[in-house]
Amino acid sequence: MKSIAQGKINIGLLIPYKREDGLHEIRSVFVPISFGDPMEIQIMPLSPGQKPSFQLVSENYLHGYRYEKFEEVSERGELSRNILHKAFQKLATYLREPIAISIHLQKYLPPEGGIGGGSSNAGFFLKEIFPWTHLSKEEQIPLAKSIGADVPFFLQSSPCYVTGIGEVLEPISVAQGSGILAIPPFGLSTSAMYTGLQKSLQKPYGSEVWKxxxxxxxxxxxxxxxxxxxxxxxxxxxxxxxQTQPLLKELKLGFYESGAVYASLSGSGSCFYGIYPSDRERDEALRIVSDRFPDMEFRTFSF
Incomplete structure (x- = not known):
């Protein structure tokens, strides 16, 4: 199976409270986008008694520090830390028969970007391997959640209203759109971002916006x-x-000044995006923001 492991953007993101388990409750709309990682998965049944096997061949198209960050967990680094390998290990005991899995991954989705990254890869992988397991639909979501909070979303194919820690999904309809994704040369630590919000333990409450x-x-x-x-x-x-990266505030202003009708940080960052009325206006804006922010990597996308 060859396809694109899609990234996602967040349209709105509220963290109403910190849960007793130490995780944070969220409210957001997740939207899959056309920009992602091409992935090819080959599955070969093995003879009874043989052990399931896993092979990853990756091409690293990331830039800056993110290039090294992915190399550390690729097949050229410590594969046991790779999210696809972790997913394989979790699935191995549920396989109906032994299989050999070979993955060819072209890596474009940046880690520490807030647009899916490894979670997208894991979700794509799980969708292809689940039919080879004994897991029911009801059992698949908890397993995906155990790999990463965002992974259950990437089992879906539509935008979703997302609650819980990211695993409670309600499909919704979102109009088609065109956008520009900015990938800064720096990341934002998810744990540091949550710490910065200083959310205390409290009972769930509703926001008027989200209600x-x-x-x-x-x-x-x-x-x-x-x-x-x-x-x-x-x-x-x-x-x-x-506060952490003032350049991101300038970037948001730059998106709006170039004609964006909506601009936002995605997830906990550091990727930022702007949505435009049409492909033509998006492409014109790409030239403007590229000139204004020459050290930034930009990608176009649609949804």
Whole structure:
């Protein structure tokens, strides 16, 4: 099976409280995007009694420190730390028959980017291997969650309203869109970002914005009314990100000045994106932001 392990963007992200298990509750809309990692998975049944096997062949197209970060967990580094290898190990005991798995991965999704990265790869891998296991649909989500909080989303194929720690998914409709993704030459530590929010243990509470999601906000997402959403669906991590990396605040302003109708940090960062009214306007804006931020890597995407 050869396809694209898609990345994702967050449209709005609220962290209402810290849970008793030490994790954080979230409210967000996850949207899969066209930018991702090409992956080819080959599966070969083995003879009874043979042990399942795993092979990864990767091409690293990342830049800067992220290149080295991926190399550390690739087949050229410590493979046991690789998320695909971890997923294989978790699945091995559930296989209906022994199989040999060979993966060819072209790595473009940046780690520490907030757009899926390894979680996307793991979700794509699980979707292809689940049919070879005894796991029921109900058992697949907990296993995916045990690999990473975002992994269950990448078992889906549509945008979702996301709650819990990222594993409670409600598919929703989002209008088609065109965007520019900025990949800064620096990352933002997820743990440091959560610490910066200083969320205390408390009982769940609702935000008026998110309570109304099923009404006005969902309708706006369905028709692509980004002007309405612009100041209503915000990423709570932005206030920490702007303090940590002021360049990101300039980048958001740059997206809007180049014609974006919505711009936001994705996840806990550091990737930032802008959404534009059309492919033509997006492509024109790409030239503008590329000139304004020459040290930034930019990718176009659609959804």
């Amino acid at each position: 109304s999601l099923a009404e006005d906000l969902i309708r706006s997402l369905q028709v692509g009314d980004w002007a309405y959403l612009q100041n209503r669906l915000e990423n709570e991590f932005e206030k920490i990100a702007f």
